[in-house]
Amino acid sequence: MALLILRVFFICVTAGIATLLLNIDISGPPYIPFLVIFGSVLLSLGVIAVDVFTPRKQIEVISAVYFGLLVGVLLTYVMYLALAPLISIESPYTPPGILFLGAILCYACTSLLLQTKDDFRFVIPYVEFSRDLKGVRPIILDTSAIIDGRLAELTETNIIESQLVMPGFVLAELQAIADSSDRMRRARGRRGLDILNKLRVQPRIEFQIYERELPEFVGQPVDMRLVILAKHMDGKIITGDFNLNKVAKVHNVPVINLNEIAASLRPQFLPGETFEVRVVKAGEGPEQGVGYLDDGTMVVIEGGRHRINATLNVVVTSTLQTQAGRMLFAKVDDAHSKSTRESKSST
16 A cells, blocks of 8 residues: 555656656647656656566665665766865866766775675665564575485475575586586486475575685585575575584584475374374294385384285384484284174175
């Protein structure tokens, strides 16, 4: 509602400004005044249309352009005052020279702020309050997290609100994997590039490629560059790499581990609970069979060795947490299976 009122007020103001031109003695056809008013209203509608069709505006880009032009104009004025005793104001070359100097300074200041906008924050109270309220910190992407494939599915759940940052050196590493002579590595690299394109075009995700090379990157491996960049941007690293996870924690950098997320979302089964599972192979014990849940959890079934390819009702007896994940130990629920067979035979 506030935007609608603002836009209507803007149209009225531009039309009012156009009426000021009617006070000027303009020679020409009698429809010129109407053309001026109509043109001003049309111009204001064009500005509003551009505003409507670009809903996702980045405040840091707008701020960089605004402050770059402001600083450029101020520097131009200061340079003009400094050079005033040395130049001739009446010279016809002075105004173009000042405008040329102003254009150079405005471009230089705006370009500098656009290239370094991630290195500092403009002091705008409302924007800073909004960022602190959401607690949004950028998420730095690792090569393993992109190739893994689960990140794309995770972003589709709308659980990630932070900006995803793709470092340029990670993109180069991913491209090198996609160009590898090894068939498996080449397939993994191309899969990672496909997932990266899927992340880039998602409308609900803010995706950025960070191509700047920090001085601290010199001579550092990729994992250490990710840690340095996460510290520089005050962000987090998302990865599935065990070693990078340990290195980042040593440097007190927050890490989002995809494997830990997957493990935490697996269903929890307590001893005594029953469920169905298909026996796929024999186990190590003389009477053990092995099955898997939909999330990949291994189930060791006592009494299931001779019932391979059968779907059984089992009762959980115990659980075991290992570095590779959680294992369930169960036994065949003969009572439930017997009642199920009896109900089927009676029907």
